[in-house]
Amino acid sequence: MNTATRMSPIEYAKMILEKVSFEPKIFKKELRKALRNSSKRDFKHLMDWCRERFGKKKQ
Numbered sequence: 001m002n003t004a005t006r007m008s009p010i011e012y013a014k015m016i017l018e019k020v021s022f023e024p025k026i027f028k029k030e031l032r033k034a035l036r037n038s039s040k041r042d043f044k045h046l047m048d049w050c051r052e053r054f055g056k057k058k059q
Helices: 009-020 024-036 040-054
Strands: none
Touching: 009 024, 009 040, 024 040
């Protein structure tokens, strides 16, 4: 994979969360992992995105 096609960690987390959104247990595990590895700014961005995309039911 070259540099031009790499995803940011936050975009990668979003992709994973979309793919596992059918299973709440896996979704929560992946969300926790993404949040644990994110900066404060990315943490807020990812939480806002999750609320907008999935609603409060997934958190």
